Amino acid sequence: MQLPLRIDPAAGKSLQLQITEQIRLLILDGRLVAGARMPASRQLAQDLDVSRNTIMAAFGRLIAEGFLVAREPTGTFVAERVAPEGPALLPLVDARPSAAAEQRRRRRLKFRGEAHEVVAPHGHELEFDFWVGRPDARLFPLRHWQALLMRKLRTGARHLCEYGDPQGVLALREAISAHVGATRGIAADPARIVITNGIQEGLNLLAWLLIAPGVEVVVEDPCYRGAAHVFAGHGATLRPVAVDQDGIDCAALPAAALAYVTPSHQYPLGVTQSLARREALLAWAAAAGAYVVEDDYDCDFFYDGAPLPALKSLDRNGQVIYLGTFSKSLGAGLRIGYMVLPAELCEPARKAKALLNNCQPWLEQAALAAFITEGGYAEHLRRLRQLYAARRNHLCAAVTHGLPEWRCSGEGGGMHLVVQLPARGPDAQAVEQLARAHGVGVYGISHGNARLWNVGGDAALERVLLLGYAALSETEVSEALLRLRQAVGTGVVSEG
Ligand SMILES: Cc1ncc(COP(=O)(O)O)c(C=O)c1O
Structure with missing residues (x-):
């Protein structure tokens, strides 16, 4: 641990006193918590460019005051209870925002959005x-996954020390391209795929690309809350359209820039959009010059015969943006999803992803690519x-x-x-x-x-x-x- 101490030779105080006072303050205001291990005296002396005796003397004094305890042979630790005569503890976070903070929030906070429930509430x-x-979770292929991670670490660990392509590891994009081709009927060039931190990030990237305040977005009624909140959070005007047993009613879709749909297994009502409705939706998009966002979140699970191919597979005009995820088939903790994009959105999405978080973590992408291509995923x-x-x-x-x-x-x-x-x-x-x-x-x-x-x-x-x-x-x-x-x-x- 490196402590945020500053030594000022011109301060008119001994080095030992400066160090003692600053460590005492770090403990009192809670930045050094009870039980935290202090850096070794030799290390701290080196970091501050002072003699080890100076550090030993400062530690000795703090031990005498009850701020630190020495536990031989492990080291020096922050005491569990700090001496009562010390100044009052300064809380790190103000529990009650002051009137000034509240005013600042009202004037400056741009985000007024809502969020969905991510963790099961009860x-x-x-x-x-x-x-x-x-x-x-009991069905996660743990052994296989462990072996893949170890193999990737043995052969490619240098990638842990480098940024990767913001669009995602190429091997994974190639594996996904083959997978969605075979299972969802989508011809997806790996160059059109962007790996995301789940569908949720895909929705955010799209909102960044396509939603300005007031832009109209058709959503299913009812609709996945995580999507509705993203679009609304970016200022979209939502146009909910009722869902029946054939999916979203396409007879009278309002004019909009975007429609967000879950055709395979509507969320939450579980209906499958009929072929006729899919064609009507694509015709509407062509006439409106709109994009259709297809969220195929749980398409891996179909039980009574083959599923309908994805809406994206019917897309002849490049209007459909396809979103897939491994959250349902493997686990949401992996945070891996993907978008299959129309050509003109690839470069903007790649730039947005780079600005957002540079790239996805390499290790899981590499392991997943091998899992898919070697047949383990199927x-x-x-x-x-x-x-x-x-x-x-x-x-x-x-x-x-x-x-x-x-x-x-x-x-x-x-x-x-x-x-x-x-x-x-x-x-x-x-x-x-x-x-x-x-x-x-x-x-x-x-x-x-x-x-x-x-x-x-x-x-x-x-x-x-x-x-x-x-x-x-x-x-x-x-x-x-x-x-x-x-x-x-x-x-x-x-x-x-
Ligand atoms: C309809 C729908 N879309 C998207 C998501 C989010 O998936 P991800 O974990 O890939 O962000 C969920 C999560 O439950 C969902 O139900």
Whole structure:
């Protein structure tokens, strides 16, 4: 550790006193915390260009005052309790902003945005959590991943010491190009791919490129909250359009510069956009000179036959911006996603990515490239698909038998089920609370990271629950369903 000490030979104070006073202050204002190890006296002497005796004398005095403790043979540490006669502790962060700070905030703070819920809000207090979009961490290919990381470190560690291409590691872009070609029908030149810190960063880069205050953006109603907040945070005017069983209604799309859609498995309602609607959406974009952002967040999971190819695969005019992620198939902690861009957006996106964070971390990109090209990823997906399909079937059957008034949909793909609650009885918010009291997490649309405007005034949407099932085994699903039955039974009794 290097301490921020400044020695001034012209200060009119001995070097020892200057060092003593500054360390004392660092401890008192909390910048050196209780238990922190002090640098070795030899090292500190070298850093400050003073004799080691000077440091030893300063440490000796601080030990005598109770600020430091010597623990032989390990070293010198900040004392757990600082001498009470010292001056009052100065908090590092002001707990209550002053009037001046508040005024500064109002005048200067440009960002007025909202954010979605990134971490499951009640995870720690729930035994069974149907939090949406969470893969099962127990199924992460840990051994394989460890081996890939070690191999990449052995052969390419120099990349850890260098910046990489802001567009992403070429081997990964090539691997993704082959993957989306085979699985999503997208012809993606690696030069058109930008690796991102998940889809969320992709959305931000696009907003930076395309959204100025007042720009109109069509969004699905309901819509993924993380996207709605990004666009709104950049000043866009959102134009929500209702979703039915065929996806976003394309009959009367308003004029806009951009449409953000989730055609494969609409978030959150789980419907798949029909081919006719896809064609209508592309025709609208061509007429409006608009871009369509296709968020294909959970497309790796389809259970009943082959999925429809991506909307991007139908794009003959280069209007569709495709966003993919490894957050669902591997894990959100990896933070790797990608964009497939129309030609004219590649260079601007590359520049924006460079300005934002120079580049993505190299190691995980390199490991993932090998995982995909050597076949490990396809094998992992096959295994997950089988397991998640069994979990989905189990959950659907358990709901049908245990809670027959609940209607399931959205089960064709993805990682969550959409449940329509009956018109009578507790609504989604009430069921959420009842379930939580029984140790089970279920989520209404708004608490499931979706933004609902309900432009169509559909009362049924207030009675929709989202159940993410991928992270729960069949046994866990059974137990959770028993609890849910008890919870809802309790609700009906207490209401009646
Ligand atoms: C519809 C949708 N898009 C994007 C994301 C964000 O994905 P990423 O982790 O790649 O940023 C999520 C996360 O759950 C999502 O549900």
